[in-house]
Amino acid sequence: MIRYLTAGESHGEALIGIVEGVPAGVPLTAADIDEHLARRWLGFGRGGRARFEHDHVHIYSGVRFSKTMGSPIALRIDNAAYHRDRSGWPEVMAVEGTGEGVEPVTLPRPGHADLVGVQKYGFTDIRPVIERSSARETAMRVACCSVARQFLKHLGIEVGSHVVRIGEVGYERPEDWRERVETLLAGGAEALYRAADASEVRMLDPDLSARCIEHIRATKKAGDALGGIYEVVVTGVPPGLGSYVQWDRRLDGQLAQAILSIQAQKAVEVGDGVAAAYRPGSRVHDPIVLENGRLTRRSNHAGGVEGGVSNGMPVIVRGYMKPIPTLIKPLDTVDIATGTAQPTRYERSDVTSVPAASTVAEATVALVIANAVLEKYGGDSLEEIRARMA
Ligand SMILES: Cc1cc2nc3c(=O)[nH]c(=O)nc-3n(C[C@H](O)[C@H](O)[C@H](O)COP(=O)(O)O)c2cc1C
Numbered sequence: 482m483i484r485y486l487t488a489g490e491s492h493g494e495a496l497i498g499i500v501e502g503v504p505a506g507v508p509l510t511a512a513d514i515d516e517h518l519a520r521r522w523l524g525f526g527r528g529g530r531a532r533f534e535h536d537h538v539h540i541y542s543g544v545r546f547s548k549t550m551g552s553p554i555a556l557r558i559d560n561a562a563y564h565r566d567r568s569g570w571p572e573v574m575a576v577e578g579t580g581e582g583v584e585p586v587t588l589p590r591p592g593h594a595d596l597v598g599v600q601k602y603g604f605t606d607i608r609p610v611i612e613r614s615s616a617r618e619t620a621m622r623v624a625c626c627s628v629a630r631q632f633l634k635h636l637g638i639e640v641g642s643h644v645v646r647i648g649e650v651g652y653e654r655p656e657d658w659r660e661r662v663e664t665l666l667a668g669g670a671e672a673l674y675r676a677a678d679a680s681e682v683r684m685l686d687p688d689l690s691a692r693c694i695e696h697i698r699a700t701k702k703a704g705d706a707l708g709g710i711y712e713v714v715v716t717g718v719p720p721g722l723g724s725y726v727q728w729d730r731r732l733d734g735q736l737a738q739a740i741l742s743i744q745a746q747k748a749v750e751v752g753d754g755v756a757a758a759y760r761p762g763s764r765v766h767d768p769i770v771l772e773n774g775r776l777t778r779r780s781n782h783a784g785g786v787e788g789g790v791s792n793g794m795p796v797i798v799r800g801y802m803k804p805i806p807t808l809i810k811p812l813d814t815v816d817i818a819t820g821t822a823q824p825t826r827y828e829r830s831d832v833t834s835v836p837a838a839s840t841v842a843e844a845t846v847a848l849v850i851a852n853a854v855l856e857k858y859g860g861d862s863l864e865e866i867r868a869r870m871a
Pocket of ligand 1 (some may be wrong): 746
């Protein structure tokens with residue numbers, strides 16, 4: 482199975498990742514990973530960091546002549562923020578010394594990890610909490626999971642996503658976007674992500690895109706923030722991934738965990754999800770039909786998973802993101818040093834990160850599917866696994 486660990490602080494020198502369990506023979510270059518790191522910076526409404534942080538991964542091990550070797554893959558992404566002149570981060574984030582003269586952060590932001598972090602780890606300065614709970618960590622997560630994604634790609638399994646809502650602007654029901662998405666999916670899920678990437682908010686409908694941009698502009702002016710909803714789709718998934726025989730082997734459960742493991746994601750739907758709870762069974766369950774000697778479905782309300790097992794239809798998962806907690810408009814808080822009521826202080830931040838979150842979700846979903854493939858078919862090299870899947 483593929484495992485990964487990330488390390489690094491948001492304004493530390495670099496992010497580090499180790500990916501272990503990747504089969505040998507998977508074609509992989511830094512450019513394959515950089516493509517998805519760049520996509521993570523997409524989206525109207527990003528903060529100032531998006532202007533100067535051009536993520537590039539350095540591969541230190543596990544790859545030779547552009548192919549994985551089956552050994553652990555070590556990755557590094559430098560934080561441009563740390564290296565920028567006059568940024569002061571080398572002093573604030575110094576690995577050694579006493580930190581004398583570095584001003585502590587003492588105003589916890591509601592909705593962020595600030596207060597629970599200091600309570601949990603016993604800090605008097607919120608800085609260490611901010612640095613590791615920050616979604617900057619997802620850059621390395623995307624890098625690690627992009628390795629799994631490359632493995633899937635060479636098995637004909639593709640992952641894509643698009644945004645379906647930002648704040649008050651979006652589609653109302655899955656039916657409203659299904660046809661547009663299905664047309665794109667005929668070419669595989671990569672066609673879906675490429676079409677979404679063409680929009681500044683990763684939305685397929687140009688009219689909704691334009692309205693979302695206005696909505697984000699107005700929200701920024703009001704000093705507020707926005708959440709939203711996105712959909713991740715995986716094509717080429719063979720039937721039989723996951724299992725109903727044990728709770729932790731259910732593919733839908735694993736997908737939900739993958740989405741909720743991302744900062745600020747608060748709900749997940751598989752297939753029709755919440756809408757299915759409101760509808761009669763005859764409008765929810767997908768009729769089974771025999772087409773060219775193959776059992777398939779006339780519709781895909783289940784999102785490609787029944788009984789915790791993939792059924793051969795595209796896997797569909799939606800993630801719901803709350804508005805980010807750093808607002809220009811201050812919220813009430815309490816200074817942890819003095820105990821006095823204070824307004825929160827603004828630090829450079831996004832207005833909405835939903836388009837970015839959708840690309841992170843693609844990556845985390847790819848890892849789940851890659852591991853489900855490895856669990857079912859096993860194998861130590863891409864060729865061996867390919868042969869077993871044929
Ligand atoms: C891609 C992405 C970008 C984010 N950017 C910001 C940001 O600029 N400012 C902020 O306060 N929170 C941002 N967040 C959300 C925080 O990281 C998150 O709310 C925080 O870690 C607390 O975790 P929780 O919301 O899951 O409770 C972002 C999240 C994601 C997924």
